[in-house]
Amino acid sequence: MAWHAAPTFTETGVVSVAGTADAADGRTLPATVRVQVTAGTADNVADDPGTTFSASFTEPGYGTAGLGNGNLTDKAWSNWKSGTKNTTDTLSVSLAGQKMVTGVKVHFYRDGSTDSYAQSLQVQTRAADGTWKNAGTAVQVPSGSPAPVVTVPVSNADTKDVRVVLTARANTHMTVSEVQVLAQAPGQSSYAAAAGISVNGRPLAGFDPGVTSYLTGVQGQHQEVTATAADPYATVTVRQVDAKSGTAVVTVRSEDGSQTRTYEVVFGR
Numbered sequence: 001m002a003w004h005a006a007p008t009f010t011e012t013g014v015v016s017v018a019g020t021a022d023a024a025d026g027r028t029l030p031a032t033v034r035v036q037v038t039a040g041t042a043d044n045v046a047d048d049p050g051t052t053f054s055a056s057f058t059e060p061g062y063g064t065a066g067l068g069n070g071n072l073t074d075k076a077w078s079n080w081k082s083g084t085k086n087t088t089d090t091l092s093v094s095l096a097g098q099k100m101v102t103g104v105k106v107h108f109y110r111d112g113s114t115d116s117y118a119q120s121l122q123v124q125t126r127a128a129d130g131t132w133k134n135a136g137t138a139v140q141v142p143s144g145s146p147a148p149v150v151t152v153p154v155s156n157a158d159t160k161d162v163r164v165v166l167t168a169r170a171n172t173h174m175t176v177s178e179v180q181v182l183a184q185a186p187g188q189s190s191y192a193a194a195a196g197i198s199v200n201g202r203p204l205a206g207f208d209p210g211v212t213s214y215l216t217g218v219q220g221q222h223q224e225v226t227a228t229a230a231d232p233y234a235t236v237t238v239r240q241v242d243a244k245s246g247t248a249v250v251t252v253r254s255e256d257g258s259q260t261r262t263y264e265v266v267f268g269r
């Protein structure tokens with residue numbers, strides 16, 4: 001397959017991109033791909049399967065396992081130790097794959113009556129050449145109760161590895177419930193419309209996505225109604241015509257499930 005240059009996707013909706021397909025017998029056939037363009041949303045990708053967490057230091061029994069378990073208030077990671085506490089520690093997240101990272105959210109945990117939070121934190125992302133780069137500036141972490149949740153924006157870093165460098169308060173250990181990594185994810189469309197309806201493989205003449213009732217003069221024992229959704233991710237179901245009603249019903253359900261549109265095809269006698 002070879003696709004012509006795709007247009008710039010500036011608006012949501014369906015965009016067709018033309019191309020050619022090698023038929024493997026010497027012929028080249030025209031091809032079309034339909035692209036559903038939606039508004040991007042920020043999705044936590046640190047709880048995706050394949051994500052691994054690590055820490056520069058861990059109190060035995062309070063490792064990194066709970067940092068991505070979806071529980072935002074558990075006592076997951078701790079760097080407590082007897083005697084002098086660490087002045088800095090780092091939590092690293094290796095994502096399941098390369099993502100366009102837009103932010104990092106650190107949920108601290110209040111350990112008893114202690115402000116067991118970082119004094120400040122610095123988010124870093126790993127570049128393609130393996131070096132770690134600061135994503136924005138260091139962020140101060142509030143004290144007090146309840147435990148603070150700190151969101152650090154990242155300006156669209158294309159990376160697989162993210163880490164948070166924590167600077168401790170004076171001789172204070174640090175405890176964290178969860179580390180979330182926000183990345184661009186496709187949104188879901190609420191568009192529920194058919195692109196076309198066919199009877200026995202022949203498109204209905206004059207089909208208009210906004211018109212939901214059609215009369216057809218097709219006769220015979222077996223009439224099969226088929227339909228295509230305008231949004232390739234929408235779902236189409238067809239209730240075929242029965243002798244009693246003489247009507248077939250096409251239902252298009254939007255990808256996000258919020259909208260449905262039904263079309264009826266009435267078979268005339």
Ligand SMILES: [Ca+2]
Pocket residue numbers: 066067068069070071072073074076177178
């Ligand atoms: Ca957790």
